[in-house]
Amino acid sequence: METLIVSSVTVALAEIGDKTQLLSLFLATRFRNKWAIIAGILVATLLNHSASAWLGTWLADYLQSRIGQGLIAISFIALGCWLLVPDKDDSEESSLQKYGAFVAATVLFFLAEIGDKTQVATVLLGAQFDSIVWVTLGTTLGMLAANVPVVFAGDYLMRRLPLNGARWTAAAVFIGVGVYELCTHVLLPGS
Numbered sequence: 001m002e003t004l005i006v007s008s009v010t011v012a013l014a015e016i017g018d019k020t021q022l023l024s025l026f027l028a029t030r031f032r033n034k035w036a037i038i039a040g041i042l043v044a045t046l047l048n049h050s051a052s053a054w055l056g057t058w059l060a061d062y063l064q065s066r067i068g069q070g071l072i073a074i075s076f077i078a079l080g081c082w083l084l085v086p087d088k089d090d091s092e093e094s095s096l097q098k099y100g101a102f103v104a105a106t107v108l109f110f111l112a113e114i115g116d117k118t119q120v121a122t123v124l125l126g127a128q129f130d131s132i133v134w135v136t137l138g139t140t141l142g143m144l145a146a147n148v149p150v151v152f153a154g155d156y157l158m159r160r161l162p163l164n165g166a167r168w169t170a171a172a173v174f175i176g177v178g179v180y181e182l183c184t185h186v187l188l189p190g191s
Contacts, residue, residue: 003125003131003134003138004138005138006129007122007134007135007137007141008141008142008145010125010142010174011118011138011139011142011143012142012145013142013169013170014083014117014118014142014170014174015142015146016170018116019112020112020116020118020147023112024147024150025154027040027101027151028154029154030101031101032101033100033102034152036101036102037101037102037105038105038148040102040103040104040109041106041144041147042144043106044105044106044109044110044113045109045140045144046140048110049113049119049122049136050136052126053122053123053133053139054126056122056124056125056126056128056135057131057132059126060126060128066186069185070185072124072127072181073179073182073185075178076177076181077174077178079121080174080175080178083167083170083171083174084168084171118139118142118143122136128181
């Protein structure tokens with residue numbers, strides 16, 4: 001249960017103001033069928049994050065040493081610092097639009113997630129918790145929690161959400177997890 005909750009909360013926070021959230025807003029302005037957009041986001045996230053969680057659990061087998069645990073901790077801290085850098089809206093007209101909301105959302109969201117902060121977070125969460133299923137479910141719930149409101153009320157929400165505050169909170173969570181892991185598994189193991 002801890003894995004599900006931590007994965008959901010950290011990814012939901014990391015997603016606020018992220019390029020995929022901006023993509024959700026873009027899709028919502030282009031298509032009327034909001035449920036098809038959400039279904040596309042769900043499918044893309046399940047595919048992308050299950051592969052990412054698998055990679056994290058696979059890497060965890062090789063990162064059990066103090067050095068490996070240190071690398072995971074430092075990666076959490078680095079990701080927290082990366083979250084402080086705001087994303088830009090690089091969405092533009094796509095030839096996928098002619099295939100409808102579901103196909104456009106699935107393909108564009110999947111591609112936008114490759115190398116994204118939330119994908120990196122999913123790999124790290126997979127390595128930390130060693131659970132493909134719970135990490136994937138948690139990160140997918142976090143993505144939906146951050147993106148579904150944007151699809152339905154995007155313009156209204158984007159003008160009112162404190163994006164900087166959310167980014168700083170997410171960064172603090174990731175840095176805090178990294179520092180905790182560094183202290184408990186690397187600097188002071190067994191204490």
